Amino acid sequence: MHIVDGALSNPVVIGGAVVALGGIAMGLKRLPVERIPAAGVLSASFFIASLIHVPIGPSSVHLILNGMAGLVLGWAAFPALFVALLLQAVFFGFGGLTVLGVNTVLIAAPAVAVHFLCAPVIRKGPARRAAVWGGVAGAASLAMTGVLVAFALALTGDAFVPAAKLVLVAHAPVMVIEALLTGAAVMLTRQVKPELFMKEAWG
């Protein structure tokens, strides 16, 4: 869900930009030069993943996977997802320019939150339990994104409150899909390449 230019009130847009700047600075500070290739390649794979359409009933949804991004990247999710959003805005016209900060916060803040909540459990223990927590992370990050979008809309004006509620409802089915997918992805990566989650330096 990209919010477009002109929809939100100025305080929300400016607040979002400030928080995004802080998050990006934090992520870059914790991103050693040696990890930039890895972060870039992961950022590119999340960009590709966001183009995957998954069937749900008669319709289909595209993936966001910010939970998975958070689990793998930690704070680096902020700059990585910002870059992906910037490229989407500039070359596809999705989202906008002045709302880039807000959109980054909506996607990346839940990713970082999920990293601190779920990544420690996912690193150790049996893969099956890690997969369950991966599912929790996928659902939680998307739920947080939905709440943040609704919050940004509601802060903008009372007239947006019904739209904000609609956004929350619309996020529910996507939440289930993302939970299942993230769980399966964690299951596989824990077995094939457990180091993916071991990057302490990302944290």
Place this chain on the structure above:
Amino acid sequence: MSILASLAPVRTMPQARFGAVDPRARVVLSVGFALVTVGLSELVALFAALAMATGLMIMAHLPVGSTLRRMAAMDLFIFALIAMLPFTTPGTPMFTIFGFEASREGLYHAVQIALTANAVALAMLALLGTMEAVTLGHALHALRCPERLVQLMMFTVRYIEVLGEEYARMRQAMRARGFRPRSNWHSYRSYGYLVGMMLVRAIERSERILGAMKCRGFTGRIPLLERFEMRRRDWQFVAGFAVALAVLVGIEVANVFV
């Protein structure tokens, strides 16, 4: 439609008329245009902004059909968001649908948002979408964006295409095994494995990249060689653009105080 096809516009259209204009100027001007347009509230001024963006689109030689289709995809999103505004904003009732009253103020607000979003997106596609992504990275670097962020962006741009091909290969392998996506547990698990495998391959690729870069003497800095120069024509373009923005502001101010 394959993923790679949807990535196609990342490549430039070299015939863009202001392709020669300094990329830094284009970045600054598009931000300026976005800030001014978001600040406008009068419909006349917003229509003028949209007209200006359309002019930019034509000047940039963007393929009109596919650009407008792209805008329409975005407008579906906007529509879902703002269609409710007339009914939820209190004000002068205008018409009723199924017993819900639409207010003039709400409709006005909805039209404002639609015009702003379309104008900014169109101008952005015209000014920035027509440049090579790598050039955008250089321009951002020249405009004092943090070096590591620019490097991260360069890596992302470089590997989007590579990973897109990897994704296409894996999807083809799945199809070859008879996978047909449906709404069931098997499909979702397969997609999850697909995403997981993409990440595993990506991270292993990044290890090889880093190794290769170290072989070539990577010290943590990637020298960005491109140097930009503002020429007379660039300044003329900037001046013309600034005048146009001033006109937009002028229309807005004139209408507010009438």
